[in-house]
Amino acid sequence: MRYLEDFAPGQVYHFRSAPMSAASIKAFAKEWDPQRLHTDEDYAATIHGSLIASGFQTMLEVFKPVMTEMMVDVANIGGMGFDKLRWLRPVRPNEPLDVDMTVNSVTPSKSKPDRGILHYTLSAKNPKGEIVFSTDTPVMIQRKQNDTD
Amino acid sequence: MRYLEDFAPGQVYHFRSAPMSAASIKAFAKEWDPQRLHTDEDYAATIHGSLIASGFQTMLEVFKPVMTEMMVDVANIGGMGFDKLRWLRPVRPNEPLDVDMTVNSVTPSKSKPDRGILHYTLSAKNPKGEIVFSTDTPVMIQRKQNDTD
Numbered sequence: 001m002r003y004l005e006d007f008a009p010g011q012v013y014h015f016r017s018a019p020m021s022a023a024s025i026k027a028f029a030k031e032w033d034p035q036r037l038h039t040d041e042d043y044a045a046t047i048h049g050s051l052i053a054s055g056f057q058t059m060l061e062v063f064k065p066v067m068t069e070m071m072v073d074v075a076n077i078g079g080m081g082f083d084k085l086r087w088l089r090p091v092r093p094n095e096p097l098d099v100d101m102t103v104n105s106v107t108p109s110k111s112k113p114d115r116g117i118l119h120y121t122l123s124a125k126n127p128k129g130e131i132v133f134s135t136d137t138p139v140m141i142q143r144k145q146n147d148t149d
Numbered sequence: 150m151r152y153l154e155d156f157a158p159g160q161v162y163h164f165r166s167a168p169m170s171a172a173s174i175k176a177f178a179k180e181w182d183p184q185r186l187h188t189d190e191d192y193a194a195t196i197h198g199s200l201i202a203s204g205f206q207t208m209l210e211v212f213k214p215v216m217t218e219m220m221v222d223v224a225n226i227g228g229m230g231f232d233k234l235r236w237l238r239p240v241r242p243n244e245p246l247d248v249d250m251t252v253n254s255v256t257p258s259k260s261k262p263d264r265g266i267l268h269y270t271l272s273a274k275n276p277k278g279e280i281v282f283s284t285d286t287p288v289m290i291q292r293k294q295n296d297t298d
Binding site for chain 2 (some may be wrong): 006032033034035037047048052055056060061063064071072076077078080081082083084085086087090113135141
């Protein structure tokens with residue numbers, strides 16, 4: 001298990017997101033975000049040149065390796081939210097994304113000695129090397145010395 | 150179809166999100182965010198008093214009525230992102246949320262006369278009336294006079 005003390009500013013962790021097929025983009029959109037940009041290939045082509053993924057799906061796919069490969073082993077009290085989350089370019093079918101997680105700061109809580117806040121930036125590049133997604137994320141994590149497991 | 154000109158600062162739209170069952174919280178977490186806070190009722194109870202939903206799922210459920218009931222009828226070029234997205238309190242099983250969408254500003258683009266940016270705040274309250282989720286969202290929308298459909 002990793003705790004607040006196991007992170008330090010400047011650390012960079014690399015991940016890779018799974019490519020989204022056109023079928024997966026349409027299925028996700030149908031459930032959560034049924035806009036024609038994500039469900040209608042001809043319409044999307046007139047605006048963006050091709051079908052594009054829902055930003056919600058891009059966000060989930062970019063975070064998925066972080067959550068499934070890293071955060072399951074972190075003493076995480078809870079994500080606090082996102083700052084400056086931006087979909088900077090369209091994400092098209094069958095594009096895997098290279099994801100960088102960069103630690104910005106590690107701040108022990110002044111009022112609660114058992115925890116602190118990890119701030120990190122998550123950014124994702126498409127196969128052309130263009131940044132398609134970025135966000136700054138604060139997450140509340142347990143400190144090691146108070147672990148009683 | 151609604152265009153940029155159909156929105157004005159101060160407009161408030163009300164929605165209601167579907168409650169998440171404990172089974173749905175665990176199933177979503179298993180796929181996207183497999184932390185014990187969302188998958189293990191006993192563990193989650195020691196930290197938060199009960200199982201709590203993944204913030205990703207809360208976000209999707211809060212936006213779902215906005216996307217499926219409103220944005221499908223808006224000439225939407227694309228969501229730009231989220232600012233100050235915050236999960237302010239845990240969301241527990243079987244809690245429907247009252248969702249308010251408040252229009253903050255409507256700004257025609259200076260460089261591209263066919264579009265502009267709608268900024269809105271989305272906030273969600275639990276059945277106790279506590280705000281559990283909030284975010285400021287900019288979205289790029291077509292202007293009416295340039296519609297050629």
